Amino acid sequence: MTSSATIRVQLEATLANRIPSALTPAKKVLRPVAPTGVAAVDEVLKGGLPVGAITEMIGRECSGRTSLALSFLANLTQSAKVCAWIDVADVFNPESAAAAGVDLSRLLWVRCGVLADKLQRATKEQFTLPDKYLVSPPTKKGLHGGGYSPHPRGEVKGLSGAVSTFLREEMIAPRCAEPQPRVRREPEVFEPNQRPVPKKWGGHTTPRKPWSRIEQALQSTDLILQGGGFSAIVLDMGSIAPEHASRVQLATWFRYRASAEKTQVSFVLLTQHSCAKSSAELVLRLYPGDPLNDDATVFTGFEHRVEVARRRFTQTPSNAVPLRKPPQNANVASWSTRSTWAGVR
Amino acid sequence: MTKPAELYACLYAKEFPAQTLLRLRLELRNRPCVVMEGELPLQQVCSLNTKGRLLGIAHGMTSVEVDTFPSVAVLTRSKKEEASTKTALLECARAFSPHVEDLSEDRAFLSAIDIAGTEKLLGPAETLARNLLHRVKALGIAACATVSSNRNAAISLAKGLPPRTAVQIIPRGDEATTLAPLPLRVLGLTEEHEETFSLWGIRTLGMLAALPEGELIARMGQEGKRLRQSARGDLPHLFQPMEPAFILEERIELDSPVEELPSLLFVVNIMLDQLILRARARVLALASVTVTLTLEDKETHTCTVRSALPTNDKQLWVKLLHLDLNAHPYQAAILSLTLSAEPGSTSKVQLGLFSPQLPEPMQLDVTLARIRAIVGDECVGSPVLNDTHQRKGFRMEPFTVSANSTPVISSNRFPSASRQLRSAENVSVTLQSQRPKAFVFRDKRYLVERIYGPWLTGGEWWNPTFWSLEQWDLVARAQDSTLLSCCLVRDLMQDRWQMAALYD
Numbered sequence: 009m010t011s012s013a014t015i016r017v018q019l020e021a022t023l024a025n026r027i028p029s030a031l032t033p034a035k036k037v038l039r040p041v042a043p044t045g046v047a048a049v050d051e052v053l054k055g056g057l058p059v060g061a062i063t064e065m066i067g068r069e070c071s072g073r074t075s076l077a078l079s080f081l082a083n084l085t086q087s088a089k090v091c092a093w094i095d096v097a098d099v100f101n102p103e104s105a106a107a108a109g110v111d112l113s114r115l116l117w118v119r120c121g122v123l124a125d126k127l128q129r130a131t132k133e134q135f136t137l138p139d140k141y142l143v144s145p146p147t148k149k150g151l152h153g154g155g156y157s158p159h160p161r162g163e164v165k166g167l168s169g170a171v172s173t174f175l176r177e178e179m180i181a182p183r184c185a186e187p188q189p190r191v192r193r194e195p196e197v198f199e200p201n202q203r204p205v206p207k208k209w210g211g212h213t214t215p216r217k218p219w220s221r222i223e224q225a226l227q228s229t230d231l232i233l234q235g236g237g238f239s240a241i242v243l244d245m246g247s248i249a250p251e252h253a254s255r256v257q258l259a260t261w262f263r264y265r266a267s268a269e270k271t272q273v274s275f276v277l278l279t280q281h282s283c284a285k286s287s288a289e290l291v292l293r294l295y296p297g298d299p300l301n302d303d304a305t306v307f308t309g310f311e312h313r314v315e316v317a318r319r320r321f322t323q324t325p326s327n328a329v330p331l332r333k334p335p336q337n338a339n340v341a342s343w344s345t346r347s348t349w350a351g352v353r
Numbered sequence: 354m355t356k357p358a359e360l361y362a363c364l365y366a367k368e369f370p371a372q373t374l375l376r377l378r379l380e381l382r383n384r385p386c387v388v389m390e391g392e393l394p395l396q397q398v399c400s401l402n403t404k405g406r407l408l409g410i411a412h413g414m415t416s417v418e419v420d421t422f423p424s425v426a427v428l429t430r431s432k433k434e435e436a437s438t439k440t441a442l443l444e445c446a447r448a449f450s451p452h453v454e455d456l457s458e459d460r461a462f463l464s465a466i467d468i469a470g471t472e473k474l475l476g477p478a479e480t481l482a483r484n485l486l487h488r489v490k491a492l493g494i495a496a497c498a499t500v501s502s503n504r505n506a507a508i509s510l511a512k513g514l515p516p517r518t519a520v521q522i523i524p525r526g527d528e529a530t531t532l533a534p535l536p537l538r539v540l541g542l543t544e545e546h547e548e549t550f551s552l553w554g555i556r557t558l559g560m561l562a563a564l565p566e567g568e569l570i571a572r573m574g575q576e577g578k579r580l581r582q583s584a585r586g587d588l589p590h591l592f593q594p595m596e597p598a599f600i601l602e603e604r605i606e607l608d609s610p611v612e613e614l615p616s617l618l619f620v621v622n623i624m625l626d627q628l629i630l631r632a633r634a635r636v637l638a639l640a641s642v643t644v645t646l647t648l649e650d651k652e653t654h655t656c657t658v659r660s661a662l663p664t665n666d667k668q669l670w671v672k673l674l675h676l677d678l679n680a681h682p683y684q685a686a687i688l689s690l691t692l693s694a695e696p697g698s699t700s701k702v703q704l705g706l707f708s709p710q711l712p713e714p715m716q717l718d719v720t721l722a723r724i725r726a727i728v729g730d731e732c733v734g735s736p737v738l739n740d741t742h743q744r745k746g747f748r749m750e751p752f753t754v755s756a757n758s759t760p761v762i763s764s765n766r767f768p769s770a771s772r773q774l775r776s777a778e779n780v781s782v783t784l785q786s787q788r789p790k791a792f793v794f795r796d797k798r799y800l801v802e803r804i805y806g807p808w809l810t811g812g813e814w815w816n817p818t819f820w821s822l823e824q825w826d827l828v829a830r831a832q833d834s835t836l837l838s839c840c841l842v843r844d845l846m847q848d849r850w851q852m853a854a855l856y857d
Contacts, residue, residue, distance in 0.1 A: 046767060070838045074770040074857040089709045090754055099772040101854065102736035102747045107768045112736050116752045118724055119732040228724045235720040237712025237754075246857070247772065272710065296836035299803060299828045307805045307826035309769050310838065310856070345769040347856070 036321040039289070042240070042274055045079040048341040049314055056080075058289050059239075060272045061320075062265050066282055067294030069246070072312035073278045075108070075345045076294070077242050080276065082109035089239035092116040092232050096225040097218070097247035107348045116238070118228045121221035218252050226260060233264060236271035243277050250281040261287035282317075291318035300344060309346035315339055357470035358525070361504040361592075362482055364446055364489065365511035366462040366496035370400035373438040374428045376493035377605050377623050385410070386426040387419055399430055400460055431606045438462075438494070441631060443597050445488050448634055449481060452594040456508065462496070463511070465504050467592060482520045491630055497521075503528055506586035509558070512539040528586025533559025540583050546573070558584035599635070601628050601694040610649055610686030614678055617687060622671055624692045629665045632696050638663035640697030642670050644678070648685040656681055658722075661714035661753060663697030669715050676722040680730070711754050721752060744853075769856050771840070777851035780841060789825060789841065794852055799829035799837055807843070821846050824853070 010018075016031050023030045041055035050056050057063045057080060065073045081091045086109065093100055098119045106112055222245070229243055245253050261284040268275040277284055282291060297310035316339040366372060370388045375381055385408045390399035398414045408422055419425055439455070442462055446453045452467035468481060475481045482498040489496045497514050501507035501523035510521060513535035523531045535558045537550055555561050561584040569577040582588035603624040611617055621644065632639055640663040646654040658673040712720070724733050734749040782792040791800050806825035813819045823843040830836055838856040843849070 068835060069772075069855050070836055070857050072857060074772055075767065078770050079767060087709065090711060098775050099855075101771050101773040102738060104768065104770040105736075106738055108770060112738070113755065115735055116721075117734065117736050117749070118728060120728055122729060122732045224728050227727050231720050231723050235712055235716050237710055237717065239710065299838065305805060307803075307828070307838070307856070343767060345767045347769045 042080070043083055044076060045083040046076065046341075046343045048343045049076065052314070052316060052339060052341040053290070057274050057276065059274050060269045061289030062261065062268060062275045062277060062284050062287055063290045063292065064277045064279060064282060064284050064288040065292045065294060066279055066317070067246075068280055068296060070310075071294040071296045072310060072314070072345065073246055073294055074104070074244075075312070076292075076314070077244075077276055077278060078105055078108035078110060080274075081105070081115065081240060081242065082111075084239050084274075085111035085114040088114070090114045090116065090237070091240040092118065092238050092242070094118045094120070094225045094229050094232070094241065094243045096120050096221050096243070096245045098122055098221075099247050100244065104348075116232070118225070118232075120224040120228070121218070218248050219255070222248065222252060222256065226256065229264065230267075233267040233271060233273060233275075236273070238271075238273055240274040240276060241268075243275070245283070246278040246280065248280070250279075253279050253283050254281065256283060258285060258287070261285065265289075288318065289320045290316070293317040297342075297344075300346070303350065306349060307347055308350040309344055311342060311344045313340065313342045359502050360467075360469045360478065360500065361502070361507050362449070362466040362468045362478070362485065362498055362500045363504070363507035363511045364442070364462070364464050364466065364485060364496055364498050365508075365514075366442070366489070366494050367460075368400045368402065369438075369457075369460055369462045370430045370435060371402050371405075371428075372400075372494050373435045374431065375402060376438060377434075377603070377620065377627070378428075379623060381426050381428075384424065384426050385422070386428060387414075388428050388430050389416060389419075390430045428608065429606075431604075433604050434606060437602055437604045438492075440597065440600060440602070441492055441627065442489065442494065442496075443595075444599065444631060445492060445634070446485070447597065448488065449475060449485055452592065453597075454593055455595055455597075462494075463508065465508065465592070467594065468500070478522055479520060482522070486519055488634070492627065499523065501528060501586070503586050503588070504590045504592060505583055505588045506532060509535060509539045509583060509586070523586070529559075529562055529584075532584060532586050533557060533562065537561065540580060542580070546576070546580070549573070599696070601631060601639070601696055602691065603627050603693075604689065604691045606689040607687060610688055612686045614675070617678075617690070618671060618675055620690060621674060621692060622667070624690075625667050625670055628692065628694050629667055632694070633665055635696070636699065637696040638665045638699040639670065639694045641695045642674065643693045643695075644674060645691040645693070646683055646687045647689040647691075648683060649688055650685040652685065654681075654683040660718045663699060664715060665699070666715060669719065672719050673722055676719075676726050680726045714754065717752075717754065771854040772857050773854045774852055777842065777853055780850045780852050782841070782843075782850045789827060789850075792827075792829065792841070792850070794837070794839075797831050797835070799831050799835075801827050801829045803828040826856075 020030055020032070039058040039061055041053070041057060042059055043050045043056035044053070065076060067073050081093070082105075084091055091110075091114065093105075093115060095117060098121060100117060100119070102112060102117070105115065225243060225245070229241065232238060232241055264275060265284075265287040267273075277288070282288075284291075293315045295313045295315070297312040299310055300308045302308040370390075371386060374388060375386060382402075383404075385405035386402045387398045387405050387410055388400040389396040391397055394416070396416045398410060398412055398419060401410050401412070405425065408425070410419060410422060410425065416427070419427060439457060439462060443453055443455060443464060446464050446466050450466045450468050450471060454465045454467075456463040456465060466485075468475075468478065471481065472478070475484070478500040482500055486496060486498055497511055497519050499507045499511040499514065499521050501510065502525050503523075506523055506528040509532055510523060513532075514521060521531075537547070537556060537558065539558070542550070550556075550561070555564070561581060564581060566578065566581060569581055573580070579588060605620055605624065607620070611620075625642070628639060628642075639660075641657055641659040643655060643657040648654055656674070656677045658670070658677050660669060660673065664670075721733055731749055733752065735752045736747045737750050739746050739748060778794070780792050780794050782789045784790060788804060789801050791798060793799075804825060804827055807823040808825075809820035809822070810824055811820065811822040813821075821844065823845060825841045825843070826838075827841055828836070828838045839852055840854040840856070842851050842853040844851065
């Protein structure tokens with residue numbers, strides 16, 4: 009009788025071509041980390057964000073995702089590494105990045121969906137006056153002071169035809185006593201108003217589907233990941249609604265994870281809701297912070313809060329259930345950001 | 354230091370118009386080809402390849418006569434292509450000596466090379482001639498080379514070499530003997546002289562050389578003396594070396610208008626081969642490649658691609674050109690194609706053991722070109738801040754990886770980042786005593802918790818009281834306790850509120 013261990017080995021050997029080590033749990037990998045530059049966060053993350061893996065930063069607008077990502081990039085670019093920012097919604101502000109200390113010459117910024125917007129705007133703004141409002145081209149001077157014909161005879165050419173068009177049948181009909189054949193009148197056609205109806209709020213509320221932007225971003229990310237050499241890639245889907253962001257297939261994130269591992273890139277994903285699922289090595293959930301109340305007249309900044317929502321390989325590989333509750337890791341950190349005009353306190 | 358004895362090599366390529374055209378048309382090399390010259394319908398054969406000659410085609414045949422032969426490729430003579438091929442050949446000759454003289458004729462390429470004193474460096478004359486021919490063959494041209502201490506003797510011999518001989522050396526003092534069996538046509542006689550000599554029964558150079566000098570001058574004048582000296586191989590000459598500029602350019606005029614990109618790239622591939630060969634001969638690499646297309650609608654379409662480092666990697670250039678032509682498509686069929694390149698020094702980058710990982714420059718070029726094709730030209734690069742207070746205060750510059758870094762000084766340790774809404778979204782705002790109290794943004798109603806502002810910007814600079822923009826920083830909360838910290842802008846001219854940025 010074959011033991012379960014033998015069956016397991018046999019199964020794994022059979023499936024080895026398709027699924028390597030199918031029944032063995034993945035080995036724990038100790039990844040190198042790159043510091044984010046925020047001491048409190050680095051302490052919770054035990055050094056920083058993992059290199060060669062996907063880190064997902066989840067949070068709503070104004071939760072501090074961008075500040076944390078920029079701080080991470082600033083640290084990397086200052087140590088002469090190059091990074092990429094794939095900007096899905098074209099909201100990246102280079103001035104903020106420069107203020108955070110990012111060396112902009114070492115940052116590749118890919119703006120998605122700008123071209124389509126531009127084209128759309130160009131077609132909207134196209135406006136041409138009808139011909140009747142334009143100055144008519146100068147008439148060609150003929151032999152006898154005006155007219156197109158070199159001979160006076162030519163000036164009356166086609167006159168009879170032109171006159172007959174004025175004398176339409178309905179114009180003549182009432183004057184004539186004899187019965188006239190009924191002329192079928194062409195029904196008048198009213199063209200629909202081509203001008204778009206203005207919206208309720210006088211402007212658009214981003215009705216454009218962002219899928220083309222996302223597709224551009226995913227293709228660009230693929231290319232940059234395959235090329236290698238970048239130390240960090242930030243895919244900024246933070247302004248994309250969750251219903252669109254979650255349409256990205258899980259296979260894409262799985263592929264990114266494999267590429268990031270191969271090229272040793274820190275892949276940072278900014279989203280509103282979790283997208284990468286199990287492909288993400290580290291998931292950070294950021295909460296909308298409390299605004300700082302240092303000054304009554306100017307906006308001074310935020311107190312942000314971050315929680316480690318998921319981290320791979322944190323469980324101890326033990327089947328024994330301890331009697332006591334094991335010590336829990338601190339997984340919440342907070343830090344404050346200050347607006348550039350607030351000054352140092 | 355004694356002056357080395359005179360020695361000249363002569364490079365001669367006959368049927369030059371045909372060879373030029375077949376050089377970049379590899380598929381026609383195994384077929385009989387003729388090159389026609391002149392205005393329609395009076396076109397005549399001006400040049401042909403060996404297969405055409407074996408078929409029975411001869412110079413001067415009309416197009417009607419050529420049509421009687423089966424499967425003959427008929428091409429039209431292109432002087433521009435000949436000029437670029439000639440430049441390539443002269444450049445090749447200059448690799449062996451700086452003194453090169455161009456003596457090309459209408460239908461043949463001919464150049465004399467002063468190779469005196471090159472023996473120690475480049476080997477004996479025969480080796481040099483064979484190396485020269487080897488290089489010329491790489492350019493796609495079949496030629497022959499002769500070496501003599503008299504330039505004119507070398508030229509005459511080159512013109513009269515038997516078909517299968519590629520190299521011949523005339524030993525010093527043996528000029529007359531070597532030239533003796535050659536026919537008179539190698540001297541390029543005028544019709545009058547040709548007739549006179551045929552009447553006299555003179556057919557070879559040896560017979561001309563044997564004529565008494567005095568009597569010949571009495572009958573033909575000084576021209577007779579010159580011809581006799583040429584036949585003996587002792588005509589003095591004046592060598593006029595030229596200084597050709599190093600121009601990497603190849604041109605091809607297509608036989609029929611081409612529209613498809615793959616067929617165009619096939620031609621570009623062959624031309625790049627030639628450019629790289631020429632650049633490599635000077636230990637250089639291509640820094641940028643420009644394609645100029647002459648289109649059917651008389652327009653020209655130019656595209657230039659550059660790589661981060663000068664390189665001779667043909668596949669990289671083809672890929673970059675492919676992506677660029679895809680991104681900027683031409684509007685009509687292509688009639689001719691010029692490929693020019695700027696040479697750059699071949700550079701090796703020394704990487705450090707502890708230097709951080711950086712993208713490989715060549716690979717990065719292709720990646721960036723691919724991304725440009727996806728998102729557009731102006732949407733990829735590194736941002737550079739402009740010294741301005743305007744809202745779009747940056748410009749995009751091509752992304753390059755430089756080894757030296759510029760120190761960045763951050764004034765603030767953790768600044769609040771902002772996300773700029775470039776197409777500003779309109780917001781409906783409820784005011785209370787001229788200050789926003791609530792607003793609706795993206796179909797969600799927010800109640801303002803904190804408000805900072807307004808800061809006035811823009812307007813007529815000559816009017817101290819008029820402002821056109823108001824800027825407010827708001828912290829607002831929605832009913833589902835979503836916090837929003839944003840920068841609202843009020844356009845006072847149009848009384849419109851817009852969301853400019855979100856603090857994140």
